[in-house]
Amino acid sequence: MADPVxxxxxxxxxxxxxxxxxxxxxxxxxxxxxxKSLREGKVSFVDSFARVHEGEVWLYNLHISPYEKGGxxxxxxxxxxxxxxxxxxxxxxxxxxxxxxxxxxxxxxxxRKSYAKVEVGLGxxxxxxxxxxxxxxxxxxRRIERASKDRES
Numbered sequence: 001m002a003d004p005v006x007x008x009x010x011x012x013x014x015x016x017x018x019x020x021x022x023x024x025x026x027x028x029x030x031x032x033x034x035x036k037s038l039r040e041g042k043v044s045f046v047d048s049f050a051r052v053h054e055g056e057v058w059l060y061n062l063h064i065s066p067y068e069k070g071g072x073x074x075x076x077x078x079x080x081x082x083x084x085x086x087x088x089x090x091x092x093x094x095x096x097x098x099x100x101x102x103x104x105x106x107x108x109x110x111x112r113k114s115y116a117k118v119e120v121g122l123g124x125x126x127x128x129x130x131x132x133x134x135x136x137x138x139x140x141x142r143r144i145e146r147a148s149k150d151r152e153s
Contacts, residue, residue, distance in 0.1 A: 003112050008038050010108040011045040016131060018105055018123030024093070027084035028059065028109075028118050031075045033067040038116060040067075043109055050083060050104035050120050052094045057083040059106060059118065083118060096122055 014020065030038070037043075042065035050059045059081045066074040085093070096102050107119040126134070 005110050005112050007108060007110040008041055008116075009043045009045065011048075011106055014045070014105045014107050014121065014123070016134075017126060018103065018121070019126055019130070020105075020107070020121040020123040021102065022096075023107060023119055023121040024085065024089060026057065026118050026120055028116050029082040029084065030064075030116055033070040033073065033075050034064050035116060036070070037064050037067045038109065039111075045106055048106050050106065052090060052097065055090065057085050057090060057093065057104075057120075059083055059120075062106060083120065093122065100124075 044063040044065075046061075046063065048060065048062040050057055052058075061078060062081060063077050064075070065077055093104065097104065102122045102124055105121050105123055107121045109116065109118050111117070
């Protein structure tokens with residue numbers, strides 16, 4: 001039986017702004033109040049990205065709102081958070097980002113069992129005409145789908 005997964009948040013703009021080539025699952029180092037805030041779904045992906053720094057992967061600009069009942073021991077909402085990867089994955093990511101110029105973008109945050117996980121994608125930024133093209137393609141597929149449903153009934 002598969003592990004129960006509770007998706008907390010997804011970065012819907014990531015697939016619109018970037019062409020995701022590969023994705024990885026990573027653990028994330030959090031403080032207690034951050035975990036409680038995540039369980040309530042209070043997270044924002046706006047301008048967040050990941051980067052390899054001194055052999056470790058760090059997540060920047062991920063906004064996890066302070067826990068309301070946290071009191072004076074609350075966390076900084078925009079602090080940098082360490083992502084937990086295997087060394088071989090870090091080496092692979094580092095070469096991909098340096099050689100090919102790819103960007104690491106968080107795609108979604110979820111809980112697997114009781115562990116907070118982040119799905120990070122390696123992607124290449126889309127140009128404006130690429131975005132328009134993907135929107136037109138999606139709309140065409142929807143029209144085809146509707147037309148085939150109308151014929152069936």
